[in-house]
Amino acid sequence: MPSNASKKEKETAQTTGHENISAIKIQHRGLMTLLSDMGFRxxxxxxxxxxxxxxxxxxxVPVSSAxxxxxxxxxxxxxENVVDLALALSLRVYHVIPDTVLRELVHARPVLHRLYRQAYHERSTGLGSPVRVGSGSATVVVQGVYLDLKLDHVAGRLVSFGPPTVLTPLEAVRTLTDANIASRAFRPFPLSTLCEQIVSRSRQAMSADVGEEIRPARESH
Incomplete structure (x- = not known):
């Protein structure tokens, strides 16, 4: 059941923060700072x-040097590059991600990049509008866009992947509780949450790059 959040509240949530994601340009030092702050290190x-x-x-992943x-x-x-990398790091099993999965992520990049932008812009409206799950006093509000890679990797072998799609919070909950996919190792992923964390840290990350720009040229990162 949709939440009772007012239209004004939704619009306020939608316009909070660094909206111009196309302005995010992060270099090596800032990237390492951002990923470390998010706990990936x-x-x-x-x-x-x-x-x-x-x-x-x-x-x-996220892009080749060439x-x-x-x-x-x-x-x-x-x-989009930063989300690519953060998503790959989120999919690690025992600290590594299988090469077969990486290749699928690279192949699906055009679709994924569109979904990353949608997940951020609709993190609290549209597809990501909040819903209440439960009954009576035992309810929880779920919001944001979820990513379903339709990924199944079993015993070192890629069984299935894609096409990637995005889900509403309610669709994500239904998928998570679907007994028919209980054996899937990779469930719907809270994409809006990841994207919002990246955007909220982007200014600090770009500030960290300032010192990098004035250092003597050495290895290209």
Missing amino acids: GNASEKTFHDYIKSLRKLG EAPRNGHMIVYSY
Whole structure:
């Protein structure tokens, strides 16, 4: 059942924060800061985490070195690039993500990028409008767009992937409780939440890049 949030409240939530996601341009230092702040680095050393991110880029996630736009010698990552990388890191099992899954993410990139933009802009309205789940006093409000990659990876083998689609909060809850897919390892993912966290940290990340720009040129990240 839809929540009773007023139209004005929804519009306020929709326009809060850094709306111009196309203005997000993050370089290496800012990217590492953002991902670490979101908890993706965990207990790994800075060098270990850097090397892992570099290994993902060799496989085209979030973008290959040859394709990447640059500011001088530094790769510049867009909003969509950062979400690509954060999503891949979120799908890790035992600290790594299978190459077969990475290849599917790269192949689905045009569709995923459109869904990333929708997930942020409709994080509290439209597809992501809040719903109340439960009955009586035992209710919880769920909101935001969810991503269903239709991904199933079993015993080291990719069983199925895609096409990626987005779900309303109610559709996500129904999918999560569907007994027919109980064995699926990867369930609908709270995409709006991830996107909102990235956008909210983007200014700090871009500020961290200022020092990077004035350092002497060395290895291209």
